[in-house]
Amino acid sequence: MSKDIKETENFITIENIKVPIEGEKNLLVLIRKANIEIPTFCYHSNLSTYGACRLCLVDIEGMGIQASCSIKPKVGMKVKVHTAQIREMRRVNVELLLASGYHECTTCSKNTFCKLQSLARQLGIKEIRFKKTEKKSPRDLSSDAIVRDPSKCILCGDCIRMCEEVQAVGAIDFAFRGSDTEVVPSLNKNLKDVECVYCGQCTRVCPTGALSPKSEVSKIWADLHDKKRKVAVQIAPAVRVAIGEKYDLAPGKSTTGLIVTALKMLGFDYVYDSSFSADLTIVEEANEFLDRFTKNKNMPQYTSCCPAWIRFVEQFYPELNKNLSTCKSPQQMLGALVKEDFVRKGGKRKDISMISVMPCSAKKHEAKREEFSKEQYADVDHVITTVGVSRMIDEMGIDFRNLKPSSFDLPFGFKTGAGVLFGASGGVTEAVIRYVAEKLALKEDDIDCTALRTIDGVKEINLKVGKKEVKIAAVSGLKNAKDLIEDLKSGKRHYDFIEVMACPGGCVGGAGQPVYSKVKHRQKRAEGLYKADVTLELHKSQENHYVKKVYEELGCKVGKGLAHELFHTHYTDRKKHK
Amino acid sequence: MKTESQEKISKILENYSYKPEKLIPILQKVQDEYNYLPKDVMDFIAYKLNIPSARVFGVATFFAHFAITPKGKYIIKVCDGTACHVKKSEAIINKIKEKLNLTNSNTSEDGLFTLECVSCLGACGLAPVVVIGGDVHAQVTTQQISDLIDGIKNEAKK
Numbered sequence: 151m152s153k154d155i156k157e158t159e160n161f162i163t164i165e166n167i168k169v170p171i172e173g174e175k176n177l178l179v180l181i182r183k184a185n186i187e188i189p190t191f192c193y194h195s196n197l198s199t200y201g202a203c204r205l206c207l208v209d210i211e212g213m214g215i216q217a218s219c220s221i222k223p224k225v226g227m228k229v230k231v232h233t234a235q236i237r238e239m240r241r242v243n244v245e246l247l248l249a250s251g252y253h254e255c256t257t258c259s260k261n262t263f264c265k266l267q268s269l270a271r272q273l274g275i276k277e278i279r280f281k282k283t284e285k286k287s288p289r290d291l292s293s294d295a296i297v298r299d300p301s302k303c304i305l306c307g308d309c310i311r312m313c314e315e316v317q318a319v320g321a322i323d324f325a326f327r328g329s330d331t332e333v334v335p336s337l338n339k340n341l342k343d344v345e346c347v348y349c350g351q352c353t354r355v356c357p358t359g360a361l362s363p364k365s366e367v368s369k370i371w372a373d374l375h376d377k378k379r380k381v382a383v384q385i386a387p388a389v390r391v392a393i394g395e396k397y398d399l400a401p402g403k404s405t406t407g408l409i410v411t412a413l414k415m416l417g418f419d420y421v422y423d424s425s426f427s428a429d430l431t432i433v434e435e436a437n438e439f440l441d442r443f444t445k446n447k448n449m450p451q452y453t454s455c456c457p458a459w460i461r462f463v464e465q466f467y468p469e470l471n472k473n474l475s476t477c478k479s480p481q482q483m484l485g486a487l488v489k490e491d492f493v494r495k496g497g498k499r500k501d502i503s504m505i506s507v508m509p510c511s512a513k514k515h516e517a518k519r520e521e522f523s524k525e526q527y528a529d530v531d532h533v534i535t536t537v538g539v540s541r542m543i544d545e546m547g548i549d550f551r552n553l554k555p556s557s558f559d560l561p562f563g564f565k566t567g568a569g570v571l572f573g574a575s576g577g578v579t580e581a582v583i584r585y586v587a588e589k590l591a592l593k594e595d596d597i598d599c600t601a602l603r604t605i606d607g608v609k610e611i612n613l614k615v616g617k618k619e620v621k622i623a624a625v626s627g628l629k630n631a632k633d634l635i636e637d638l639k640s641g642k643r644h645y646d647f648i649e650v651m652a653c654p655g656g657c658v659g660g661a662g663q664p665v666y667s668k669v670k671h672r673q674k675r676a677e678g679l680y681k682a683d684v685t686l687e688l689h690k691s692q693e694n695h696y697v698k699k700v701y702e703e704l705g706c707k708v709g710k711g712l713a714h715e716l717f718h719t720h721y722t723d724r725k726k727h728k
Numbered sequence: 729m730k731t732e733s734q735e736k737i738s739k740i741l742e743n744y745s746y747k748p749e750k751l752i753p754i755l756q757k758v759q760d761e762y763n764y765l766p767k768d769v770m771d772f773i774a775y776k777l778n779i780p781s782a783r784v785f786g787v788a789t790f791f792a793h794f795a796i797t798p799k800g801k802y803i804i805k806v807c808d809g810t811a812c813h814v815k816k817s818e819a820i821i822n823k824i825k826e827k828l829n830l831t832n833s834n835t836s837e838d839g840l841f842t843l844e845c846v847s848c849l850g851a852c853g854l855a856p857v858v859v860i861g862g863d864v865h866a867q868v869t870t871q872q873i874s875d876l877i878d879g880i881k882n883e884a885k886k
Contacts (some may be wrong), residue, residue, distance in 0.1 A: 235834045310782075320780025325789045336774075336782040337767045345780070 152616040162227040162526075171225065176205050177218035186231055189240065189269050189333055192306040192356045193219040194667070197315055198656070200307050203580070204243055205269070207236045215239070241273055249280040252301040258359040263537075263665050265357030266304065287332070292340035294518045295348035295364055295511040303333055303360035317655060319462070319627040321346040332597050333360070345465055345726075347460035349628070350511030350661025363511040363661055366532040369540060373503040373531070375419040380492070381503045382420040383413050384484050384562075386574030387428065388509040388657035389536045392679030395664040396540040397550045401671050402678030407555020409507075412543050414556060420488070422562040424506065425569030427484035428581070430700065431455060432691035434717050435477045435578075436585040437708045439647055443620070448472050450638070450646050455479040457516035458652035460721065462628050468723035476718040479711055480572065481506050481513055482522050485529030486716045487700065488562060494703075499524070503531045507539045509573070509660035512652065521719055522539035535662025561696040567683030568691045574676035575626035575656030576602030576609050579649045583622070584690045585615065590615050603680065605673050607654060608634065610645075624649040626656050729768045736761060737769060741776050748777045751787055755794055792844070800835045800842035802880055805859040809848030812856040815867075820856055821845060823870040827877055829855040840884055841877070 161168045162177075164184045174180045176199065191203035201220040208218045215236060218229075230236070252320035255261050290298035306323065310333060314320040321344045325334045335344040344603045353361045373381050385406075385635060394405040413421045439451050454460060454475040463470050478486070485504045492502045506513065510533075516522070517530035536544070543550055557563065568584050570693050571577030580599045592613065602609050607630040613620040625631050625646045631650045637643040653659045658675035659666065666672050683689060691697065704712040740757045743752035753771060759765055765788050788794045804824060808817045824843050828836040834873035835842045851857050854866035858873060865876065 314780065320782055323780065323782035323786040325786050327790050327792075334782070334785070336780065337770060337785045342784070384812075727772070 153243045154716065160225055162223055162225065162229060164229045165231055171223045173439075174223055177208065177210075177216075177221040177223050177227075177229065180223050181206075181208070181229070181231060183219055183372075188218060188231060189272060190219060191265060191269075191304060192308060193309060194312075194355055195669075197308065198215045199354075200311065203304075203306055205240055207239055208395035209233050214314075223228050230259045237273075241275060243567075243669040244270055244273055244275055245278050246280055247304045248275070248278050250565045251304065252286055253358070256616060258293060258302070259362040259365065260356075260359040264359060290335075290682075291343040291364075291406040292341070293346065293348065293364065294515040296341060296346070296350055296353060297362055297364050298335075298336075298341055299360050299362075300332055302358045304358055305331055305333065307333070308355040308357065308358060309333060309361055312351045314357050316627050316629055317347070317349060317351055317652065318632040319345055319347055319349075322352065347458040347461040347465070347628070347652065348512040348515040351653060352685075353511065353661050354659075354663075354665060363535050363538070364514060365538055366514070366534055367538055369532050370505055370534055370542070373505070379501055379503055380419045380497070381417070381505060382422060382488050383418040383505045383507060384422045384424045384427070384481065384488075385409060385413075385507045386424045386481070386509055386513075386573065386657060387570045387577075387682075388663065389507050389539075389677065390659060390682070391573070391658065391675040393510065393536050393540055393626040393661045396537070399551065400674065401666070402674035402676075402681075404678050404682050405550075406682070407557070408550060408553045409539075410558055411556045412432040412548055412550060413507075415548055415553075416542055416546060418505070419606055420559045420562075422484060422488065423483055423558045423565050423569075424480045424508075425565035425572065426562045426694070426696065427487065428455075428569035428572040428578075429566055429694040429697050429716065430483055430487075431480050431572075432581045432585050433697055433708055434483075434713070435475045436582045436589070436691075438477065440583065440586065440589060443646060450648055451475055453649045454719075455572065455578060456512070456651050456657075457510075458512035459628065459650045460632065461512070461515070462631070462652065464722055464724040466632075466725070468721075468725050470635070471721040471723065474721055476720065478522070478717055478719045479513075479516065479629050480569075481508065481533075482516065482529055482719070483717050484562060485517070485522070486524070489524070489527070489529060490702075490712075491562075491718055499527045504529065505532050505534060506530050508533050509536050509654075509663045511535065511661040513662075525664075537662060537664060540664075547661055561699060564687040564694060565686070566691055566694050567686040568689060569694070570679055570686065573657045573679050574603075575651045575654075576604075576649070577656065577679065579609075579611070579622055579624045579647070581691055582647065582649075583611070585692055586613070586620075588690065588692065603676070605669050606654065620647065622647045624651075626651040626659075627654045628652050729772055733769070734772060734874075737772055740777065741773065748779045749785065751777065751779075752791075755784075755788060759794060764798045767796070770796075790844075795842075797833070797835065798839065800840050801842060801884075802840060802861045803842050804877075805844045805846050805849070807847075807849045807851070807855070807857040807859075808845045809852065809855075811852035812848075815855040817856040819870055820858065820868055820873050823873055824877070827874060840881070857880055 161170045188206050190206040192200045199219050206218045207215050209215050209230040287300040310323050322335050335341045370565045390404050390406045391402050394403045410421050442448050452474050454477050511522045514533040517533050524528045568581035570579050580602050601611050609624045609626045611622045655672045659672045706713045744754050770784045771781045806821050825851045828841050849857050858865045858868045
């Protein structure tokens, strides 16, 4: 038998169409390859298969009705996706879910991007034939970052598997039994009292409003309406390549100028760019690295821009606190700097607010950390997500797509391409390399950073410095970080510099971003950042003249004096069992 | 948590070689020790087994055998299986609740009794069946259950 015939025989039939099997792990993936968006709540390609929601049902000849997520494709299978019986079963399942919780769409935080809502629409559900249950559990508002609304939970378990399998945290799990089953934080405590690191990846996969990032929109409106108050805002790099998705623009399409205009229309007095303070971070952090590397002190150095990662280290590996860069994150650096600048120019600390627009939920918690305040005023007052700011834009009725772009305010709105890269996993590393290469007079043409731009959770790159080799890793997803730490402990791997971002893919895939489900989608956002780097005038943080000016004005050198006070921090041992 | 309780639990964990897959027998032994599963104990077990405490809590609340609040000295198991139910076990349950003033909790305020409803004790011929502290009582009436409780109460007072 020739190879060609063998290959053509390797297919299954889905709704009368032949679909080749190419190593797919289950039937569901194969059905999607045939361009049929089969409904599911509990299947995510990066999580283990749970098979609980019973929506991805198919009728396989000779096997009857099966959940396609749990079936391996076999040559010759004949599959029907939409029989009358299956359609009715799906409808019943969704109707029962709708009947068993408080799904009040109009007031829900996930309104318009809720999976339950969109599946009800997709399945054409017009009425719920079952009696509504009367049980309504109170919301858990204890966490600064995440709101839990158990009465909206459909028990798909996506959050649990995300928290444990991808993030290696395990702060939530099923508890109780049968109709009493609930998803609860460890030992039924409040979310703020358990191991949660606030990354919010649970909110990203939660198909309903049961888990969502906490909104601070009303507090921000209050600041904006306060006529005596000056309100500054900063935008994180990852926001600009994702917010457009809320306005039917392609993922990765950069909308920087439009956001600036929109924020000015909302009433912000100063619109700044977190990419500026990302440049500042690089100057501080790369300098710190060179110092540690030459002295071989507190090595390897881990990055510190991701607050969920910081929390993870403090809770589970406090012995590594000393290995973390002492640099604050760009959000906190800019908060501290803008307020200090305002005060130095004659303003009063109580009269200025700093708002940050972040792709992240953990940033909300970071801003509330005690050490990030001066004279009782927080360096960053409120944090709003990408989705949150789009809601403010919508509330004002702004036609986002047709705005005229404007520029950031100076000096803290000026950035180099290096600062923009921060939004994607590997970006901080690339920016650090651009700095270090120049300082160590390395041949830049020899350095190829393409390995840092892949979708992988662990990326590596080596730099040759004289006879020495600097081994660098960029990791995203906390399970990957945990595995790496364990390997370093046992001596299986060795690195000198390690970038860690809690969310898979980095900030472009953060919990504050419009919901995405495909890695390709997330990668488009990262590509948007790479494009922005190319279009910008400068590409190395050390070339940012406004960054240089900061040190002149503060009258100090990198990492010293006031710069140390404003841009560096310390960490706390938060291990529960000592 | 006290060091002595930590040592006590560590000993149990040692007997099971700190294997997470032995969580259920471990919890059984710990419950034998404490008569229920205190939260800090579950937390300690999770830490020692290197699994999330959320999982331990999930297992502990899944099985009716485990209690996360202290149980009474005497456990009253009332069978509410099909046969017992037909023979009016519900009236017995209501009588016990009324007598022990059980509203929000299944354990009486004096910590003497815990009411547990079980699905079948496998003694349908004796329906309705009640088991108190290991003693099986057959074809129980509301009057009898009332007397039994009074008897134990009087005994406890002595």
